[in-house]
Amino acid sequence: MVDLSVGIQRRGAVDVGIGAGETGLTIATTGLGGIVGAMVARPMAARLGSARAVLLDKAGLAPTGLLIPLTDRGAGLALFVLGGVVIIAGVVAGNVVFSGFIQTYVPGELMGRVTSSVQLVNFGAMPLGGVLAGRTGRCVHRPHGVVGDDDRVCAEWPDPIGQPPAPPA
Structure with missing residues (x-):
């Protein structure tokens, strides 16, 4: 959020x-x-x-x-x-x-394990979502990913496949 x-x-x-x-x-x-x-x-x-x-x-x-x-x-x-x-x-x-x-x-004695496993999967998916968002932005010719809440703070997204980044337009 x-x-x-x-x-x-x-x-x-x-x-x-x-x-x-x-x-x-x-x-x-x-x-x-x-x-x-x-x-x-x-x-x-x-x-x-x-x-x-x-x-x-x-x-x-x-x-x-x-x-x-x-x-x-x-x-x-x-x-x-x-x-x-x-x-x-x-x-x-x-x-x-x-x-x-x-x-x-879930039985009470397993509640802690199940809850922590659910949180691991939930928070573990967030970096993957970030990489996919960066890749999607690159596909629509936006080579920069916004790091902060302002476009002045940008970083070049590395390509997860290992291809060199496209030159800026």
């Missing part, structure tokens, strides 16, 4: 050109997705089943994040808020359902 928040700040303040107050209000509004996600998690799991609910929450709702780049001043901020609220709601609801599933089916 931190990456989403940094992207939101940059998108709002720099790309769209809204002020700090509007950016803060927009980010605070997207936080309502956490409340919505917590409220709908149990009824969704009861209706769909825990596996389908987690898949819908984590993967099915992610494409609404494509609304965020469509953000513009005025009414265009609604696209940003909608995309952010739905993504955050999906993540929170998926985490609630998945945690409930683990607590229901």
Whole structure:
């Protein structure tokens, strides 16, 4: 969620050109997705089943994040808020359902091992996601990966396949 928040700040303040107050209000509004996600998690799991609910929450709702780049001043901020609220709601609801599933089916004496294994897989996938994002950015002719929240702090992404980087355009 931190990456989403940094992207939101940059998108709002720099790309769209809204002020700090509007950016803060927009980010605070997207936080309502956490409340919505917590409220709908149990009824969704009861209706769909825990596996389908987690898949819908984590993967099915992610494409609404494509609304965020469509953000513009005025009414265009609604696209940003909608995309952010739905993504955050999906993540929170998926985490609630998945945690409930683990607590229901895992014996108490194995809970620590299972929880740490789940966290290992979860956090272990993040570097892979970063490499894939850098590779994807390179495929769309953006040879630099943003290290910080500003384009002034960039680093050349190494190619995971070992090919030399493409010359800048």
